[in-house]
Amino acid sequence: MMYALDLIGIAVFAISGAMAARQLQMDPFGSLILAGVTAIGGGTLRDLLLGITPFWIDDHNYLYVIAVTAFITMIWPLTRGWPYRILNVADAFGLALFTIMGMSRALSAEVSITVAVVMGVMTGVAGGMIRDLLSGQVPLILRREIYATASLAGALTYAGLHHLAFEWHASVAIGMLVTLVVRLSAIRWKLTLPTLTHNT
């Protein structure tokens, strides 16, 4: 179950990376690299910090999923106007999945719940941040669009349910749903959090 979700998350972020590459008119292998970095960047960073072998080294399915998904994304016919919206929605799904999967993996490596929240948010946002940096864009999380906030909301929800010893599958589903709803609402109604500053 967790494994299937992980593969779906990888596919979703690979799509978002390959779509960013498509907008930049990159060649197929450059696209593959951008898709790969987006998909495995966050999880790889998490595993390095936890001191465990990066998840894609002992299991080739992740790399195969990235290659296939990136290729399909490259050749998929699109009508004009779609790409940006799809990219945002794919990104929201990936954010939700990776935040909760990252927390779950961190907790099974026996770190504290505080560190697990940090790891979850990092797993969720790092891949997309690297994708945006490599695309020459200011990362999504810096664009006042309730991006990190959505990840954190899901992570704290999951942390609470974990603390209450809630059933795992339900906790994962609810945690993901919170992130998704917050992020998609922010996109749909262009919500932003107020900044806390007085000046400027």
Place this chain on the structure above:
Amino acid sequence: MMYALDLIGIAVFAISGAMAARQLQMDPFGSLILAGVTAIGGGTLRDLLLGITPFWIDDHNYLYVIAVTAFITMIWPLTRGWPYRILNVADAFGLALFTIMGMSRALSAEVSITVAVVMGVMTGVAGGMIRDLLSGQVPLILRREIYATASLAGALTYAGLHHLAFEWHASVAIGMLVTLVVRLSAIRWKLTLPTLTHNT
């Protein structure tokens, strides 16, 4: 003693990250992430390279200091014109502290003095470089403002004192002072090193 300095360094860099976020009008949780990445980025990289557990995983105080400092920085009332100058000075303090603390930690992991100098400079400059990259700016170190040079000057001073078996507290203080004086002088009098090139 070293622990207190470490926490101060974390706070100072968290401030510099949160102030950069403030100038970009980021939302609170995006600011928190930028503050966190700036504060723990360099030290985390150092610990990964040394093969030891990142310093913030087993000790939550670092994360709490970041959260509190970032929050205060967000709500602190500022008169116009201050931010850029404060950001630069906070950054100089962080650079000095992290360079020497990074070297000290590398030496206690029993690497050579040459590698320790590299680790010190890396600990000092990496967090700020990541902050600048994520803010969509060319990193400070690339702006011909004697930034890396200040870090290196302090690191070499500390290396010399360490080699001479100088007392630890004094070595730390002198090493930091060298970096601070070099960096703040460069800011104050707009000093630059000559480039070594003949052409252009």
Place this chain on the structure above:
Amino acid sequence: MMYALDLIGIAVFAISGAMAARQLQMDPFGSLILAGVTAIGGGTLRDLLLGITPFWIDDHNYLYVIAVTAFITMIWPLTRGWPYRILNVADAFGLALFTIMGMSRALSAEVSITVAVVMGVMTGVAGGMIRDLLSGQVPLILRREIYATASLAGALTYAGLHHLAFEWHASVAIGMLVTLVVRLSAIRWKLTLPTLTHNT
């Protein structure tokens, strides 16, 4: 033999980093850092992912080669017009060397051939990507110039020869040659791969 090639690869990428720094009019120690990050970035990432100590920590020759090469690059007199072309050719050599050296090192750490290809391409392209990011440029690999493709072509050639149990020195030479020919041809005749998309 492998050691000598490794040092040459380091020198070549240090040159490419120092030349990028020169174009940005960076000061000497900023240049040194950019040269160093470009030279050891890819290999350091590979070693972290393989869970082994980064190659430059136990052997100072790498750091010395970087320092000397970067210094020579800074003071080398150049006639106008040369820099960009030299930078591209130095980069192509480094790409070829690091791709094959990275694969070779990954294979000796006993990962699968698929992961070794990923590691090889990563070792080849990561240093240059970091250099471009820090220089405020969109990375070379994103500029539709058959960059990642050249690395992948060499990596797959080497993988095939390794699978056929071909002699090591010859495999290294042929793998590097494939990357070099593909990359230099792309530069010389401004070749690009077609993108696979229908729209836009």
